[in-house]
Amino acid sequence: MVHGTHNAQEDSRNNDILISINDELYPRKEAKISVFDSGYLVGDGVWEALRLHHGVLVFKEDHFNRLWQSAATVGMHLPFTKEELIAKVWATLNANAMTNGVHVRIMVTRGIKKTPSQDPRLTISGPNVVIIPEYKTASKASREKGITLFTSSIRRGSPDYLDPRLNCHSKLHEVQALIQAIEAGADEALMLDVNGFVATCNATNFFMIKDGEVCTSTSKYCMNGITRAKVIEVCKANGITCIEKDFSLFDVYGADEAFVTGTFGGLTPVTKIDGRQIGKGNYGHMTRQLSNLYEALIDNAVKNG
Structure with missing residues (x-):
């Protein structure tokens, strides 16, 4: 068994979670993104992770400030506000009826490329936003x-x-x-x-x-x-x-x-x-x-x- 800081207690509820991809919800097994996504092609993306405790996204201001700083650093324009992205996270959590013991991963890539390339000018879409909420409690x-x-x-x-x-x-x-x-x-x-x-x-x-x-x-x-x-x-x-x-x-x-x-x-x-x-x-x-x-x-x- 893998041992480390990310060991989590098994939770069968994660088999049926809904994942948000650009504001559309997909069952876990159906959640997919294009092979032309810039994150997949060249690792061109930023991410953030935070926890939901008893109905509260803990330290959310710190986490979303860090996400915006990361996006600015790589020259990625985010066509939504922090408040709008937080609303997207809550929509995903509410769709899953999640209130506690949840780890939320937010991934934002530059978008879909016209062809495999690192050149950002060949991006033909806006940023792709993926939100994955999972029931994850650290192993005591x-x-x-x-x-x-x-x-x-x-x-x-x-x-x-x-x-x-x-x-x-x-x-x-x-x-x-x-x-x-x-x-x-x-x-x-x-x-x-x-x-x-x-x-x-x-x-x-x-x-x-x-x-x-x-x-x-x-x-x-x-x-x-x-x-x-x-x-x-x-x-x-x-x-x-x-x-x-x-x-x-x-x-x-x-x-x-x-x-x-x-x-x-x-x-x-x-x-x-x-x-x-x-x-x-x-x-x-x-x-x-x-x-x-x-x-x-x-x-x-x-x-x-």
């Missing part, structure tokens, strides 16, 4: 067990050629990093930046804890994680020292605890990196405390609608 067993990481030789890109903060469909370098980790017997990959400092993981952001101090990489080479930002926020709000700085594997191997963050899994402890046990090799006390504080932040967001 996976969180308690924690994950293992392997440091990949694939580096996080420099901002001048593929900014790591960009949520785009071009994920091949991350897939390559993950494949290396899997072949090395680990669950996921730890990725360094172009200078050899720890940057992030293939699909999550990385934190370590040493002597009661929380540390994560600078934002220069890591993903623009909403959960990462929220963890930093709760640290500051609760008097916990959290520093963004450059650090290397030398520092990581001697950490007391480590964890990764993501919208789906929240905080997931890391027990081993490159075969070396991190701290006591379990779900550490401070990681658990931060996870509880993050969950409280979600509860507060739900309470305030």
Whole structure:
């Protein structure tokens, strides 16, 4: 069985979900898009993912701001407002009668191409918008067990050629990093930046804890994680020292605890990196405390609608 930060509890309701493609709803087995779609042809698209908790799309302003920033970065004009896209998401959720425990993936590609090509001038349609809502609850067993990481030789890109903060469909370098980790017997990959400092993981952001101090990489080479930002926020709000700085594997191997963050899994402890046990090799006390504080932040967001 696959083990990692995206482990979800099985839910048979997902077999019958309706998926939105350009405002039309399709049963899961019938949801298809053209082979001339720019996302399929050349990875020309941006995406966002967020969660539905008790009738509330949690941190939706942060997520939709990030989506609009990604679209602007790749020069993609979105012919709808944030409010209109949010309405499309709600229409999809309502059609599925979904209210809680849902993970929503929004994918926007540049559109249909006249012919296979990377040239955006050969796009003959407006953007394609796909909304996939699924009943997905992170596996508690996976969180308690924690994950293992392997440091990949694939580096996080420099901002001048593929900014790591960009949520785009071009994920091949991350897939390559993950494949290396899997072949090395680990669950996921730890990725360094172009200078050899720890940057992030293939699909999550990385934190370590040493002597009661929380540390994560600078934002220069890591993903623009909403959960990462929220963890930093709760640290500051609760008097916990959290520093963004450059650090290397030398520092990581001697950490007391480590964890990764993501919208789906929240905080997931890391027990081993490159075969070396991190701290006591379990779900550490401070990681658990931060996870509880993050969950409280979600509860507060739900309470305030």
